[in-house]
Amino acid sequence: xxxxxxxxxxxxxxxxxxxxxxxxxxxxxxxxxxxxxxxxxxxxxxxxxxxxxxxxxxxxxxxxxxxxxxxxxxxxxxxxxxxxxxxxxxxxxxxxxxxxxxxxxxxxxxxxxxxxxxxxxxxxxxxxxxxxxxxxxxxxxxxxxxxxxxxxxxxxxxxxxxxxxxxxxxxxxxxxxxxxxxxxxxxxxxxxxxxxxxxxxxxxxxxxxxxxxxxxxxxxxxxxxxxxxxxxxxxxxxxxxxxxxxxxxxxxxxxxxxxxxxxxxxxxxxxxxxxxxxxxxxxxxxxxxxxxxxxxxx
Numbered sequence: 001x002x003x004x005x006x007x008x009x010x011x012x013x014x015x016x017x018x019x020x021x022x023x024x025x026x027x028x029x030x031x032x033x034x035x036x037x038x039x040x041x042x043x044x045x046x047x048x049x050x051x052x053x054x055x056x057x058x059x060x061x062x063x064x065x066x067x068x069x070x071x072x073x074x075x076x077x078x079x080x081x082x083x084x085x086x087x088x089x090x091x092x093x094x095x096x097x098x099x100x101x102x103x104x105x106x107x108x109x110x111x112x113x114x115x116x117x118x119x120x121x122x123x124x125x126x127x128x129x130x131x132x133x134x135x136x137x138x139x140x141x142x143x144x145x146x147x148x149x150x151x152x153x154x155x156x157x158x159x160x161x162x163x164x165x166x167x168x169x170x171x172x173x174x175x176x177x178x179x180x181x182x183x184x185x186x187x188x189x190x191x192x193x194x195x196x197x198x199x200x201x202x203x204x205x206x207x208x209x210x211x212x213x214x215x216x217x218x219x220x221x222x223x224x225x226x227x228x229x230x231x232x233x234x235x236x237x238x239x240x241x242x243x244x245x246x247x248x249x250x251x252x253x254x255x256x257x258x259x260x261x262x263x264x265x266x267x268x269x270x271x272x273x274x275x276x277x278x279x280x281x282x283x284x285x286x287x288x289x290x291x292x293x294x295x296x297x298x
Contacts, residue, residue, distance in 0.1 A: 066145065066293060067092055067286050072113025074279055075269040085249030087264040090281035092289045094118070096149070096263070099131045101273055106142035108272030115289070116282070117146040118179055118222075118242070121169045124153030124191075125160040128168050140174070145293060149179035149222065150207075155191035158203040162210035174297050177217035179242065180207055182231075183224045197231040208239065217296060220260065225253045233257075242280070259283055260292075 073088040087093075094116035097104060106114075117139050120129045132148070139146040148169040153161065169178065182204060186192060195203070208219050222242040223233060234257050242261035245253045250262050261280050268279040282289050 066143075066290060067115045068110050069113035069115075070286060074113065074277075076265055076267055077269060077276055078265075078267040080247055080265070082249075085251065087262070087279070087281050090262075090283070091286040092116070092282040092284070094261075094280045094282070095268075095270060095273070096120075096278045096280065097131070097135055097273075099129050101275070101277070102131065103134065104138070104274075105272035106138050106144055109270055110142050110144050110272075112271040114144065114270060114272075116176065116280075117144050118149050118280070119146055120181075121148040121150060122161075122165045123151040125156040125164045127153075132168070140172075145174075145176055145297060147176035147179050147220065149181050150211075151181045152183075152203075152207070153185075153188075153191055154193040154195060154203075158206035159210060162207045165211060166214050171215060176293075177220050177240075177296055178211050178215055179220045179222055180204065180211070181222045182233075183222075183227045183244075184230075194230075200231045201233075201236055204236070222263075228254060228257075 070091045071088055072093050074093070092115050093113050095109065095114050096118035098120035106117075117135070119132060119135045119139065121132045121136075122128055136146065136148070148165075150161065150165045152158075165178070182200075184194065204221070208221075211219050218239060220240045220242050221233075221236075222244070224244045228234070228243070234255070240260040241258065242263065243250045243254055243257075243259045244263040246263070246265050247253075250257075250259050260283055262283060263278055263280045265279050266276060268277045270277040270279065282292070284292065
């Protein structure tokens with residue numbers, strides 16, 4: 001605030017009051033002094049406020065709300081009949097994309113209820129998703145919080161894969177934490193190796209620690225039911241989980257294992273996106289989501 005602006009406005013206001021009520025000049029001066037004192041106290045209080053108190057949350061720098069549509073219910077080309085724990089009971093929904101979705105109309109997707117996006121960046125130690133840069137830039141421009149993910153390849157050392165991810169994904173404090181995608185890939189034409197559970201967990205630890213040191217954020221682990229069980233990931237704690245469960249709520253498939261995100265379909269229909277879409281929810285209320293963003297996108 002420019003200190004010269006506010007007192008001048010107060011002088012004009014008190015002068016008008018003096019003419020209207022026929023008060024002596026000294027009374028007008030007293031009014032000015034009292035208002036100046038009140039203004040000074042408000043300024044001190046304002047100096048104690050945080051940025052969060054004064055402006056809406058927006059990781060992308062946009063003033064748009066982080067949740068455009070609460071608890072959206074998207075169409076699905078192959079819907080599951082939810083007995084309980086239906087995904088539309090959750091307030092915050094998002095998607096995940098790779099080259100297979102090609103270009104996305106992110107403003108339209110956001111307006112339909114997409115409040116975050118996971119974007120494939122890399123795979124193994126030498127593959128880079130050709131749509132990553134486009135998705136990365138356009139989600140930010142649309143005000144959609146996003147994270148980059150790496151698809152793990154069991155025929156390349158974890159440290160090499162971590163370096164490849166770091167080489168291709170820029171440090172962006174406004175981004176959500178990076179993601180490690182851990183699942184079996186039986187259709188891979190080049191690597192169908194299935195290490196034992198102890199080796200898998202050791203490789204995960206290597207990748208996660210390198211990436212966390214570089215980006216300064218604890219990565220998220222994405223996994224499926226079979227991979228989770230095969231590798232005893234119920235004992236692999238200390239990281240937020242994004243769990244795939246398209247035929248039942250995560251508590252039915254993963255027991256009491258905590259999760260931050262849940263992928264509930266791979267056949268969703270999202271405005272602005274071509275073909276079938278993965279849809280996810282954040283495990284919490286809109287207020288919890290805003291808090292999580294504040295903690296993880298700065």
